[in-house]
Amino acid sequence: MIQLHSIDDLDAQLHQLRETGHKIGFVPTMGALHNGHISLIHKAKSECEVVIVSIFVNPTQFNNPTDLENYPRTERQDIQLLEENDCDFVFLPTVEEMYPPNYVPKKIDLSLLENTMEGKHRPGHFDGVVNIVSRFFDLIKPHKAYFGRKDFQQVAVIKAMVKQLKFAVEIEVVETKRRPNGLAMSSRNMRLNEEELEQALIIAQVLNKGKTWSESYAPSTTLSKMKQYFEESKLELEYLQIVHPETLNDLNQYWVPGATACIAAFCGNVRLIDNMELVPNNENE
Template identity: 45%
Template sequence: MEVLKNKKTLQDFIERQKEMGKRIGFAPTMGALHNGHLSLYETARKENDLVISSIFVNPTQFNNAEDLEKYPRDTDHDITILKTSGLVDAVYLPQVEDIYPEKTESQSYDYDGLENEMEGKSRPGHFDGVGTVVEELFRQVKPDNAYFGEKDYQQLAIIKKMVEKKQLPIKVKGVSIYRAENGLALSSRNQRLSETRKEDARIIFETLTKVNEWFKNTSIVNIKKNVNEIFDNQTNMELEYFLIADENTLKETDQREEKNPYRAFIVVNVDGVRLIDNMHLN
């Protein structure tokens, strides 16, 4: 596995691969890698000649400086995980100046309103930061296919919209949420939880599973009441929000139409660690 430590090294590598006609699959990360990330590379491996990872903790998508500082970083360990997996041909480790050559700030994006829903309400500017780093990585890596986990479903929708609007020649593909045995969605933030709290947090997935059942014959208003009651009875965790939204527009709804696809979204704070999850509703 090649370790590419700056933009010039990456560009030389990509140029050689393109000359050989290699089809490139790419999944960018912020490190603290786990099996959820590896599931992206497993999917990419099946569909491409070459698989590239990147590790870069992007400063412009954090609204909270303390959150940026606390974000887990262990690049050597991450490289070992990638090498051991055998799924990745190269990992790109850009420096801040490789992504932001002049000033560390975001561009502004219009995502047709997707950025104003859910996470966008509490994290202004967050998705401008996401769009800025992902667009720059796409322009540098030049992938044919790019892979993102459905755990961050709003982010996936926004990246698809950015690619569409910028007319980038890339297919963006979502990969199913990778879960621990107890159902907890794998996340780099989980590293900040004790084993006891990880086990307690299984209630998030259990709740979503109940919501999927309720959705067949219970009103959305009553589903919300049920979810609030579940978390009112929990200690050491706080429900930040739960909602059901149209999968295409991400707009929250209390009514449903037969033809529209819907998804449940939930954010729970467990011992100060913010956990997000979602589920497609049948």
């Protein structure tokens, strides 16, 4: 695996690969890698000749400075994990390199996509996501880019960005990787103690309950039952919504294919998110 620390290094390597027609797969990360990230890399390896992983804790997508400060940074372990999983290149740029003084942020119309859930509770978050992902796409020009379904709303935003900015890249979404007990894998799990890891299981449990209830009840009733079930937990609920998979509009009376329950909650002072498709979307098959 080759480590790239500057845009010049990146350009030198990629120029040669593009000249020889290699298909490039890209996995953007903020480090603190876990098996969820590794599943993205394996998917990329199976579909592309060259896989590039970026490790960059992007300051512009954190609306809370404390959250940025506390975000786990495990670069040495991350690099070892990437080497063990046959990653071809890891790109480790600095903030100064990614956001030089002459950098002009890209703006797109996210409309409803940023006015609900993560966008509502983390103002400016998706502007930061659009900035960094578009910057990486400009620099790397991948054929395919890989994202985890756990960041459900982020995926919708990135798909909208690709469409509006006309990037020639395919977005591949990989199912959320979970522990055997159902807890979604997340870099933030590193900050939970054993008791909190146990308490956090309520998130996956309430989503599974929602999937069961969706077979018998309308979205509004299903959501009410989910919220009531969650009240028994020790976590602080930030939001719990059942939404359309593309518009992210709340569903009330009727189900649609791909209807998804999304949740954010605080376990201690650690914010966790998760989601689950409640109604099968046959288009995904």
